[in-house]
Amino acid sequence: MSTQDYATRISQIVQEHEADIGADWMAQLEALTVRSNAVSKEQLRKHCQQFLTAFSTATRGGELQNIEHRSWDEVRDLLAEISSSRARGGSTPGETATFVFSLKQPLFTRLNAGFAGDQAVLANASWVVSTLLDKLGLYTIEVFQRARDQIIVRQQQELLELSTPVVKLWNGILALPLIGTLDSARTQVVMENILQKIVDTGAAIAIIDITGVPTVDTLVAQHLMKTIAAARLMGADCIISGIRPQIAQTIVHLGVNLEDVMTKATLADAFVVALERTGTSIIKKD
Structure with a gap:
């Protein structure tokens, strides 16, 4: 099976089971997230839906090795927005990366069903998806750190101004x-x-x-x-x-x-x- 075939099949599985994957993913996130309230849950659900839709569209492009490819622009932009907002909200880099990493189990469950007839293909597909999600998770940490650094620099500047009153x-x-x-x-x-x-x-x-x-x-x-x-x-x-x-x-x-x-x-x-x-x-x- 070629890379394009993997990409097409993975995209089809995500589209066919998007509701179930989203529900399982939300359950995973709610169990792992320490900070939880009605507003954050609603925002989390919205982010999950947006990410699954963008992820499914991106995988159809056939480029599963390079998240810098233009087919992943929408996914990267969405993750950058989520990471920056969490940096401002006081989350940790680990909590931010967990948003992506926790998607593995719901996806692997559907991949097991979708590729049940061929264990070799299933193993390859699982490895491709795992590596892809690892890269996206690391990307969220990089964006989170840049956003946190910008916040620190701005706060330092504000402290400097406050510490020098005329x-x-x-x-x-x-x-x-x-x-x-x-x-x-x-x-x-x-x-x-x-x-x-x-x-x-x-x-x-x-x-x-x-x-x-x-x-x-x-x-x-x-x-x-x-x-x-x-x-x-x-x-x-x-x-x-x-x-x-x-x-x-x-x-x-x-x-x-x-x-x-x-x-x-x-x-x-x-x-x-x-x-x-x-x-x-x-x-x-x-």
């Missing part, structure tokens, strides 16, 4: 409290946020508070100087606050030149200087 302290005065390590990626976000805030508010002073930065090395100092230089190009002067004794010693030992940058020990001290530079004074009320 606060308006007073008219013409901004504050940027930094907490945690300052690397190249975060420096870019810091620079973009503070420059945009300077444009939006027309601020003349920006206070960069590094009280929450655990250590300052040469790289961190360079990042700070780049941010200060960019702010100055936008017409705003910068004050660095939060210079603790340990950080002051480190900066001296590193030989970092901060002579042309105003530095203060605390954010409050820096705020007082900023008020003076903007022509504002604080008067204590009796």
